[in-house]
Amino acid sequence: ETGVTQTPRHLVMGMTNKKSLKCEQHLGHNAMYWYKQSAKKPLELMFVYNFKEQTENNSVPSRFSPECPNSSHLFLHLHTLQPEDSALYLCASSQDEAMNEKLFFGSGTQLSVL
Amino acid sequence: GESVGLHLPTLSVQEGDNSIINCAYSNSASDYFIWYKQESGKGPQFIIDIRSNMDKRQGQRVTVLLNKTVKHLSLQIAATQPGDSAVYFCAENKSGGGADGLTFGKGTHLIIQP
Numbered sequence: 303e304t305g306v307t308q309t310p311r312h313l314v315m316g317m318t319n320k321k322s323l324k325c326e327q328h329l330g331h332n333a334m335y336w337y338k339q340s341a342k343k344p345l346e347l348m349f350v351y352n353f354k355e356q357t358e359n360n361s362v363p364s365r366f367s368p369e370c371p372n373s374s375h376l377f378l379h380l381h382t383l384q385p386e387d388s389a390l391y392l393c394a395s396s397q398d399e400a401m402n403e404k405l406f407f408g409s410g411t412q413l414s415v416l
Numbered sequence: 417g418e419s420v421g422l423h424l425p426t427l428s429v430q431e432g433d434n435s436i437i438n439c440a441y442s443n444s445a446s447d448y449f450i451w452y453k454q455e456s457g458k459g460p461q462f463i464i465d466i467r468s469n470m471d472k473r474q475g476q477r478v479t480v481l482l483n484k485t486v487k488h489l490s491l492q493i494a495a496t497q498p499g500d501s502a503v504y505f506c507a508e509n510k511s512g513g514g515a516d517g518l519t520f521g522k523g524t525h526l527i528i529q530p
Contacts, residue, residue, distance in 0.1 A: 304461065335515055344505070345460075345520040358516050392459050399514045404450055407459035 305329040308393050308408035315383065316416050323378040323411045325393030331406070333399035334376040336368060339390040339410070351376060352399035383415045428527040435493040437524045439506035442487060446508040451480060451491045454523070455502045463491070463504075493526075501528045 306327045315321050327334065336348040350358035351370040365387075367379040376393055390412050394405040429435045441449075447468035452460035466473045466480045466489075473480050479492040489506055505523035 304459065306459075308459075333515065342522060344522050347515060347518070350515045357514075360516070394459075396515070404462045404465055405460075405515070405518075406462070407452075409457070409459045 304406045304408065306393055306395055306406050306408035308391075308411055310411055311409065312412045312414075314414045314416060315380065317383060317385070319383075320379070320381045322380065323391055323393075323413075325376040325378075325408055327374055327376075327393075327395040327406070327408075329395055329406060331395040331397050332373050333396045334370060334373070335394040335396075335405065336366075336376065336378050337392040337394060337407075339392055341389075345392070349378075350399055357399055380413075383413075385415050388413055388415045425522070426525045426527065428529055429496050430529050431496060431498060433496055435491075435496045435500065435526060437491045437493075437504050437526065439489040439491075439521055440487060441489065441506075441508050443508065443510065443519075444487070445510045448509045448513075449480070449482060449489050450507045450509075451478075451489075451504060452507065452520075453502045453504055460505070496526075496528055498528050498530075500526060502526060 338346045349368040369377040390410045393408045450465040451463040454460045503523040
């Protein structure tokens with residue numbers, strides 16, 4: 303295990319639903335990230351939080367709303383999603399966002415939007 | 417276009433043979449490189465990293481080679497085992513870059529034949 307836990311593992315939702323993805327890290331890291339992984343495409347950075355403050359929003363549509371209540375927890379609130387939003391959503395953490403260092407990833411939430 | 421890419425989308429090797437997975441990058445300013453392994457149903461897992469002041473770095477059964485002249489990165493896996501079946505992808509970052517500067521390749525699917 304990487305020390306980063308994501309729930310749920312799988313999620314199917316309609317376009318009018320509201321759902322939330324949860325991520326928790328047990329590594330004592332200060333930075334947390336949301337990535338989107340679509341088939342045959344590189345990982346796409348969505349949001350970065352460093353010491354609970356959002357430091358990066360990579361032009362993500364407002365139907366994705368992140369929340370970071372503390373350095374160990376990260377949420378991604380979903381509302382009015384589109385079918386093209388179906389993908390694997392990965393949470394990651396690192397000691398600090400500013401340093402060049404490896405990320406620790408969770409197993410992801412496989413999201414299907416119908 | 418992407419600054420990080422892979423030469424082959426799929427690599428098939430015999431169990432026990434050595435595997436070599438390649439990665440090309442285009443940003444001369446990149447000075448930190450990482451290899452990740454992603455097994456089916458799991459998130460990416462850190463394998464090994466290398467900084468630009470090194471040409472070679474070895475881990476357990478894995479070796480990363482960096483050729484800055486031709487902007488090429490490779491991952492060598494010795495005595496490939498069935499558990500090595502996964503998608504492998506490289507990532508690069510620039511000096512002083514945070515998570516927003518981390519660029520991932522699409523990945524190579526390594527298939528182990530018995």
